[in-house]
Amino acid sequence: MSYVDEVIDLVVEKNPAQPEFHQAVKEVLESLRVVIEENEEAYRKDALLERLVTPERQLLFRVPWVDDNGQVHVNNAFRVQFNSAIGPYKGGLRLHPSVNLGIIKFLGFEQIFKNSLTGLPIGGGKGGSDFDPKGKSDREIMAFCQSFMTELSKYIGADTDVPAGDIGTGAREIGYMFGQYKRIRGVYEGVLTGKGLSYGGSLARTEATGYGLLYLTEEMLKCNGHDIKGKTVVVSGSGNVAIYAVQKAQQLGAKVVTVSDSTGWVYDKEGIDVALLKEVKEVKRARLTEYAAARPSAEYHEGRGVWSIKCDVALPCATQNELHLDDAKELVANGCIAVAEGANMPTTIEATEYLQKNGVLFAPGKAANAGGVATSALEMSQNSERLSWTFEEVDGKLKNIMVNIFHNLDEAAKKYHMEGNYVAGANIAGFLKVADAMTAQGIV
Ligand code: NDP
Ligand code: 2IT
Numbered sequence: 483m484s485y486v487d488e489v490i491d492l493v494v495e496k497n498p499a500q501p502e503f504h505q506a507v508k509e510v511l512e513s514l515r516v517v518i519e520e521n522e523e524a525y526r527k528d529a530l531l532e533r534l535v536t537p538e539r540q541l542l543f544r545v546p547w548v549d550d551n552g553q554v555h556v557n558n559a560f561r562v563q564f565n566s567a568i569g570p571y572k573g574g575l576r577l578h579p580s581v582n583l584g585i586i587k588f589l590g591f592e593q594i595f596k597n598s599l600t601g602l603p604i605g606g607g608k609g610g611s612d613f614d615p616k617g618k619s620d621r622e623i624m625a626f627c628q629s630f631m632t633e634l635s636k637y638i639g640a641d642t643d644v645p646a647g648d649i650g651t652g653a654r655e656i657g658y659m660f661g662q663y664k665r666i667r668g669v670y671e672g673v674l675t676g677k678g679l680s681y682g683g684s685l686a687r688t689e690a691t692g693y694g695l696l697y698l699t700e701e702m703l704k705c706n707g708h709d710i711k712g713k714t715v716v717v718s719g720s721g722n723v724a725i726y727a728v729q730k731a732q733q734l735g736a737k738v739v740t741v742s743d744s745t746g747w748v749y750d751k752e753g754i755d756v757a758l759l760k761e762v763k764e765v766k767r768a769r770l771t772e773y774a775a776a777r778p779s780a781e782y783h784e785g786r787g788v789w790s791i792k793c794d795v796a797l798p799c800a801t802q803n804e805l806h807l808d809d810a811k812e813l814v815a816n817g818c819i820a821v822a823e824g825a826n827m828p829t830t831i832e833a834t835e836y837l838q839k840n841g842v843l844f845a846p847g848k849a850a851n852a853g854g855v856a857t858s859a860l861e862m863s864q865n866s867e868r869l870s871w872t873f874e875e876v877d878g879k880l881k882n883i884m885v886n887i888f889h890n891l892d893e894a895a896k897k898y899h900m901e902g903n904y905v906a907g908a909n910i911a912g913f914l915k916v917a918d919a920m921t922a923q924g925i926v
Pocket of ligand 1: 578580647648649650651691719720721722723724742743744745799800801802824825826851852854855
């Protein structure tokens with residue numbers, strides 16, 4: 483049996499009931515086959531793949547907190563420190579009821595390659611909790627964040643592990659966590675990114691993932707003879723990534739006609755009104771029904787349906803496995819030319835293969851959404867030198883990073899005779915740097 487198949491089987495056997503983790507490992511290892519086969523003897527001897535798929539450290543802890551009625555709740559929390567070959571662990575914290583160890587491991591595994599692709603010195607990690615921030619008061623959110631950080635603070639630090647936001651964790655949560663870390667550890671350092679601007683945050687971090695997604699999409703389209711200008715775009719999600727993807731797409735001259743949340747979706751034939759979307763989602767923390775109620779050109783639909791709208795470009799920006807094979811078929815039938823993943827692993831393996839087989843340009847999340855973590859690394863640099871750069875400076879570096887990422891994928895795919903297969907390109911380019919660093923550092 484080939485080394486790749488052996489390790490995939492091992493992962494499935496040793497990590498039962500973690501389907502998302504299996505999926506992420508399969509997707510990466512399958513596309514590394516050619517590279518692994520070239521070096522099979524050396525990699526096997528060093529158990530390089532077994533080490534790559536096994537986190538360096540996994541922290542599981544309980545988070546007790548008190549609600550506004552005096553009732554105590556207990557949540558499960560996780561921090562998976564996956565791989566530190568090229569830098570301190572770096573990756574977000576997800577707060578969502580669906581969070582479990584398998585979800586955090588899939589995200590942490592993806593993060594290794596994504597962080598490598600940025601070209602910056604950051605290793606892979608991820609964390610979070612099954613806490614549901616929806617409907618909680620500010621005091622309840624603070625109580626949870628403080629209790630969570632009371633335990634997490636023992637394991638992180640500006641040079642060891644630097645968490646950030648993800649689903650359910652935004653500026654408010656990062657603020658409460660930073661305050662508690664500083665209080666417990668007594669150190670003022672860049673231990674978290676996505677901080678507020680008044681206490682060490684970076685300009686353009688809020689916008690970075692969505693903007694970066696569009697910079698990469700623009701470059702991918704350009705290199706394939708298309709222009710983002712004038713294109714019709716469908717976006718899923720309406721959180722941090724989706725909002726700034728909509729904004730940048732519009733700035734580049736595209737028309738974005740959809741957004742969604744976990745209960746429904748909006749089709750706005752006039753194009754999404756970003757100011758209204760921000761008011762509904764960032765200020766009021768309300769549902770999309772409020773957007774539709776305030777906007778005569780918008781239709782609201784319950785359930786899912788974004789991918790049924792005719793478009794040129796589709797940008798899944800909500801969550802994992804939200805774009806299925808049937809959706810891919812509908813996109814192709816409607817003439818979609820490009821899909822770029824703002825979320826982590828939003829497209830199922832079958833849907834990805836269908837899109838690629840049918841000539842749709844496909845940019846995987848670990849490349850397309852790397853602008854968020856790349857800008858987090860820029861926040862770390864600013865914290866280290868105790869300076870803040872201007873918005874234009876950060877945004878300019880972000881754009882360069884995204885354009886470079888695209889060319890690195892493109893070249894890696896060409897080098898291994900898979901031209902246009904950006905999934906393989908991303909996995910290969912991300913892997914080679916990590917494998918080289920792991921090999922150089924010996925058996926650790
Ligand atoms: P937010 O919490 O800001 O927004 C998440 C959005 O996705 C909301 O609209 C939410 O709807 C929707 N959503 C979440 N879970 C589900 C679900 N199970 N089913 C349907 N809709 C869902 O998160 P972000 O925008 O930060 O993250 C979105 C994606 O982007 C995630 O995959 C994340 O890992 C990824 N990502 C984020 C980065 C960042 O910098 N923030 C960087 C790189 C990737 P509702 O409000 O109803 O729950
Ligand atoms: O998935 C991701 O890359 C993030 N949630 C951002 C991580 C970070 O450290 O900024």
